[in-house]
Amino acid sequence: MNKKIMKNNSQVVVYQAKNGAIELKKDASKDTIWATQAQIADIFEAERSVVTKHIRNIFKEKELEVNSVCAKIAHTALDGKTYQVSVYDLDVILSVGYRVSGKKAIYFRQWATKTLRGHIVKGYTINPSRIKQNYEEFLLSVDKVKAL
Numbered sequence: 721m722n723k724k725i726m727k728n729n730s731q732v733v734v735y736q737a738k739n740g741a742i743e744l745k746k747d748a749s750k751d752t753i754w755a756t757q758a759q760i761a762d763i764f765e766a767e768r769s770v771v772t773k774h775i776r777n778i779f780k781e782k783e784l785e786v787n788s789v790c791a792k793i794a795h796t797a798l799d800g801k802t803y804q805v806s807v808y809d810l811d812v813i814l815s816v817g818y819r820v821s822g823k824k825a826i827y828f829r830q831w832a833t834k835t836l837r838g839h840i841v842k843g844y845t846i847n848p849s850r851i852k853q854n855y856e857e858f859l860l861s862v863d864k865v866k867a868l
Contacts, residue, residue: 764817771820775812784812792807
């Protein structure tokens, strides 16, 4: 399932993988992605009002600081008018994923827990698709680990 979300005024593709992972196609030079509430609702197949409630609670409970994870972008509607739209970074997307109900959110949490548990138990995480994209950088990292 492909979804389009905003990333620093450019489009990236986000889709929900069968294993629960949120797969992000992104430019390696960027450190986050941005999504509207409607797009976050799409990712987890949740009602937008539910996502809005969870985002409000994330900020109210001080899980995340609104000024660090929220931005406004100009969006031109079909009528030609420009509107300011709130977008939220990856930290908010992940936090909402831990709060919403539904199959997609359950798959996401199962995947995230398995990944985090593996990282804690093993002490590292390997992402084969990222290694393929950055193979030379990966080899340099391996050399640094060997030097330890």
